[in-house]
Amino acid sequence: MRYVGGIDQVDVACRELLLVASSDRNTTCSLKNQRKKTEAEQSDKKRKAVSDQIEELKKKKARLQQDMRSLQASADTLLMKAETKHGIKYVTEANSLCHTVKEKAEEFKTVELQLDELLLQLQNN
Numbered sequence: 001m002r003y004v005g006g007i008d009q010v011d012v013a014c015r016e017l018l019l020v021a022s023s024d025r026n027t028t029c030s031l032k033n034q035r036k037k038t039e040a041e042q043s044d045k046k047r048k049a050v051s052d053q054i055e056e057l058k059k060k061k062a063r064l065q066q067d068m069r070s071l072q073a074s075a076d077t078l079l080m081k082a083e084t085k086h087g088i089k090y091v092t093e094a095n096s097l098c099h100t101v102k103e104k105a106e107e108f109k110t111v112e113l114q115l116d117e118l119l120l121q122l123q124n125n
Helices: 014-085 088-124
Strands: none
Touching: 014 088
């Protein structure tokens, strides 16, 4: 600038001004696109993590349900033995299994609540 005598002495054509403005718009647009892409990737990662948690909870729910069924069947079998053999030992074992079934049922309800919460979260995103 000093070489030509200041900014007032520099001849700037309309074409050059348009090129500078266009370059600025391109840079801004590129940065916006990059930001949107990054946000979309983060959103996809979050959605994937929630989906993975949902799958794990579904598996846990199915496993708990199976455990409860088998424990209840065992308790019923022990109660039948108690009736036929008149043994108190079988009754206490059956009661213990029934207590375990109740604990599993509480855990099952907790898992169901967590699953519903995550499904709602996934639906809202």
